[in-house]
Amino acid sequence: DGGITQSPKYLFRKEGQNVTLSCEQNLNHDAMYWYRQDPGQGLRLIYYSQIVNDFQKGDIAEGYSVSREKKESFPLTVTSAQKNPTAFYLCASSPGQTPGEQYFGPGTRLTVT
């Protein structure tokens, strides 16, 4: 089955710790994205990558880092510099020729206390 997987579904961390969220896709899509969603709000773009070994900041990149060493994988690290890390994190991918058609993973709900 083709799709996007994110793990874990729920993640709990203490304040001051870095945490890495996993995102893997087997759709052979060129582009991948990370979004953040807070309760009752829409999605906000954190980082995106159009090609391996290249990525760009989105609207709220501060306190986050990413890597794109493989086409299938786009992990997101939430660093201790992120002031309000508790949120629902969504990863997506899209084919290069239709970037508006994004396919989302199930999300990771991160709680930092």
Add this chain to the structure above:
Amino acid sequence: DAKTTQPTSMDCAEGRAANLPCNHSTISGNEYVYWYRQIHSQGPQYIIHGLKNNETNEMASLIITEDRKSSTLILPHATLRDTAVYYCIVRGRGSTLGRLYFGRGTQLTVWP
């Protein structure tokens, strides 16, 4: 990318058509209208998109007015599983990849 305006919430009886409106009065000629939906605590799901012609797929129909300033997503026979937040997004063909702006959308509730 043009801004969109959607009602905060709507409801619909199961089996009836759900018509979700979206205003995008500042849309420009090369901007597409996309619709996504998000079921509670899940990732959004792409539904359909269009430029100026009406579009239909297995999930829904998209009706875009002739002046392109508004559109309507139609779910022809709503089911309980269609209860979700529906997002209308306008995106330029030349927009930077990844630039999909998700607002708060419309909460559609389908009741039995």
